[in-house]
Amino acid sequence: MTxxxxxxxxxxxxxxxxxxxxxxxxxxxxxxxVQVVAVxxxxxALVGPSPELVEPLxxxxxxxxPLYGGVFEAFWNGQTPGKRALGxxxxxxxxxxxxxxSALARNVPAVVVFSWLTAAVGLAAIAIDDRNQRLFDQVAxxxxxxxxxxxxxxxxxxxxxxxxxxxxxxxx
Numbered sequence: 001m002t003x004x005x006x007x008x009x010x011x012x013x014x015x016x017x018x019x020x021x022x023x024x025x026x027x028x029x030x031x032x033x034v035q036v037v038a039v040x041x042x043x044x045a046l047v048g049p050s051p052e053l054v055e056p057l058x059x060x061x062x063x064x065x066p067l068y069g070g071v072f073e074a075f076w077n078g079q080t081p082g083k084r085a086l087g088x089x090x091x092x093x094x095x096x097x098x099x100x101x102s103a104l105a106r107n108v109p110a111v112v113v114f115s116w117l118t119a120a121v122g123l124a125a126i127a128i129d130d131r132n133q134r135l136f137d138q139v140a141x142x143x144x145x146x147x148x149x150x151x152x153x154x155x156x157x158x159x160x161x162x163x164x165x166x167x168x169x170x171x172x
Contacts, residue, residue, distance in 0.1 A: 008148070077089060108136055
């Protein structure tokens with residue numbers, strides 16, 4: 001899917017993108033790993049390769065992880081490569097692309113992204129929130145929505161029809 005510059009306000013139907021968020025996270029996790037390695041290698045080239053510097057250089061590379069989502073989401077229509085591939089984007093309450101500060105704030109947990117506990121807490125927060133927001137989405141005032149406004153309402157209608165159908169069908 002491609003991105004659009006149209007606004008998608010964070011309505012209930014537009015934020016029903018949990019599966020897409022998980023898929024986008026997988027893609028972005030791979031690219032974030034590449035980022036950490038690239039930063040560590042670049043720093044090693046600057047200071048000279050040394051086995052005792054590997055861990056500190058990787059740590060410094062990991063500190064740059066919030067920049068991955070922050071820069072992409074602020075300057076690429078609210079999308080990282082993973083979000084763009086799956087047709088979702090980050091917006092503020094008006095449906096506009098968030099500013100750099102908000103985009104950076106919502107990506108602070110990326111520093112500990114390789115932790116299963118962080119992922120579990122994020123998914124639990126999404127599951128219990130009416131607008132499917134993680135804690136740092138709430139702090140930053142951001143939402144993840146379908147990138148195309150028509151697709152979001154069609155998706156919502158499709159899900160409503162599916163749930164009505166499953167409750168009205170006789171059991172087999």
